Amino acid sequence: MTQFHERQIRLVHELMYQIKVREAMTREVVTFPPTATYRDIQLCLKRSRFSGTPIVDEGHLVGIVSIDDIITAFDRGCIDEPIQLTMTRELVTVPQNYSVIAASNLFHKYGFGRLPVVSRPGSDDLVGIITFSDILSHLLLKINRIAERVEAHERRLVAHLDQQRDHLHFEIAPDGFDRAGVAATLTKRRLLSRGVPAPLVRRVAVICYEAEMNIILHSLGGFMDVDLLPDRVEVTAADEGPGIADLEKAMQPGFTTANEKIRALGFGAGMGLPNIKRCADQFHITSSMEAGTELQATVLLPSAVPTAAGVPASVSPSEKEVAHDR
Amino acid sequence: MTVGDLVQALEGEVVCGEEHLGRAVNAFAASDLLSDVLAFEKQDYALLTGLTNAQIVRTADITGASCIVIVRNKQPQPAAVALAQASGIPIIMARCTMFEACALLSRLAEPHDDAVPRTSNPSGT
Numbered sequence A: 001m002t003q004f005h006e007r008q009i010r011l012v013h014e015l016m017y018q019i020k021v022r023e024a025m026t027r028e029v030v031t032f033p034p035t036a037t038y039r040d041i042q043l044c045l046k047r048s049r050f051s052g053t054p055i056v057d058e059g060h061l062v063g064i065v066s067i068d069d070i071i072t073a074f075d076r077g078c079i080d081e082p083i084q085l086t087m088t089r090e091l092v093t094v095p096q097n098y099s100v101i102a103a104s105n106l107f108h109k110y111g112f113g114r115l116p117v118v119s120r121p122g123s124d125d126l127v128g129i130i131t132f133s134d135i136l137s138h139l140l141l142k143i144n145r146i147a148e149r150v151e152a153h154e155r156r157l158v159a160h161l162d163q164q165r166d167h168l169h170f171e172i173a174p175d176g177f178d179r180a181g182v183a184a185t186l187t188k189r190r191l192l193s194r195g196v197p198a199p200l201v202r203r204v205a206v207i208c209y210e211a212e213m214n215i216i217l218h219s220l221g222g223f224m225d226v227d228l229l230p231d232r233v234e235v236t237a238a239d240e241g242p243g244i245a246d247l248e249k250a251m252q253p254g255f256t257t258a259n260e261k262i263r264a265l266g267f268g269a270g271m272g273l274p275n276i277k278r279c280a281d282q283f284h285i286t287s288s289m290e291a292g293t294e295l296q297a298t299v300l301l302p303s304a305v306p307t308a309a310g311v312p313a314s315v316s317p318s319e320k321e322v323a324h325d326r
Numbered sequence B: 001m002t003v004g005d006l007v008q009a010l011e012g013e014v015v016c017g018e019e020h021l022g023r024a025v026n027a028f029a030a031s032d033l034l035s036d037v038l039a040f041e042k043q044d045y046a047l048l049t050g051l052t053n054a055q056i057v058r059t060a061d062i063t064g065a066s067c068i069v070i071v072r073n074k075q076p077q078p079a080a081v082a083l084a085q086a087s088g089i090p091i092i093m094a095r096c097t098m099f100e101a102c103a104l105l106s107r108l109a110e111p112h113d114d115a116v117p118r119t120s121n122p123s124g125t
């Protein structure tokens, strides 16, 4: 048996102990007085879907007549006699506050199809009737409700996680000029669909586009990650080299090592890095000939607009350092 | 001004995106350097360029341009047209040069310049 099955069986078992007879029983019970004949009851049972009926005498439960009893009465020829003459008075009942497992054990022990439910142990005050199928349907109902709750919980959890953290990852090949902008466009669409305000999306998209373009034009290939967090969007662009020889120079507007071919395509104006920095609330770039170039740009979302002091309301210490790097 | 007005003024040919001719044009950017355009702050603008590659559409899409005008009657590359159709950005081919297009559109964008004389040089003699 799998662990999953074991868990399900354990759940059913636990529920059988938890559910009270009161919850699963049928309250509207058709009863007959002891003066009724077997035929009266037979006609009633024929009309209804019941297979037995309790006999109540002035508010006291005194017996139960089932289809079996009626067949026996036919055999004996006493079908038109009042039931009180032949009815068995040894009655098995179940108190309403017992668990359905107790009722189920009684069904099993006596082979009955139904049990009259009484208000308290030892009482003859009828409050309902319970069958095995009542127990089963109530059990299914309960399991269904639990499943629904679990599902709703999971949905909320997923939605919450979705909201909390949206992660996009793009592998960027060198020399893929034709594919440049794909990551930026996808990022734009995703952020808009997540309700990020359009002007901020535009800033993130420009950052992505220029960062993507730099990896394509100037590096041996790399990747870009975009993280949508509750208070900010973080763009990380990293490549495998060859690195930037003079970072300070590269950050200057107009500085470029791009060739004529790239310029003819509309890039290589030396405006990329400065524009990324301008669009970002926090910007950090490192580069080495060994490890390549890594750029991190953060755009803050309205929930974390910088405070009067100029420091974003909710940044961790490590990010503050990044912010100071500007 | 709408994209449609602009097409009329330039006697341009709509390559794709006819369904968006009603879109407003509130500003203009004329450049063959897309990095320059990416540093442009405005939205709902017409991008005038001599470039024909797909990156003009990427740039227009990312910065929220209303349309792209390619000057000197150059054909946009098929990849650019496909991308423009997918992103819902009209591409217009204009016969004129960049300079002529700019001159025409600047007159159209400020129609009152001719009608109302400017009260400049208040300290003049």
Ligand SMILES: Nc1ncnc2c1ncn2[C@@H]1O[C@H](COP(=O)(O)OP(=O)(O)O)[C@@H](O)[C@H]1O
Residues within 6 Å of the ligand: A210, A214, A215, A217, A218, A219, A239, A241, A242, A243, A244, A250, A251, A255, A256, A257, A258, A267, A268, A269, A270, A271, A272, A273, A274, A293, B035
């Ligand atoms: N990821 C990178 N790897 C290596 N060199 C880079 C990278 N990004 C930028 N550079 C260098 O910095 C210069 C300036 O970059 P940028 O401001 O984006 O302008 P452009 O890309 O137009 O040249 C580039 O010309 C290039 O020499």
Ligand SMILES: [Mg+2]
Residues within 6 Å of the ligand: A210, A213, A214, A268, A271, A272, A273
């Ligand atoms: Mg660049």
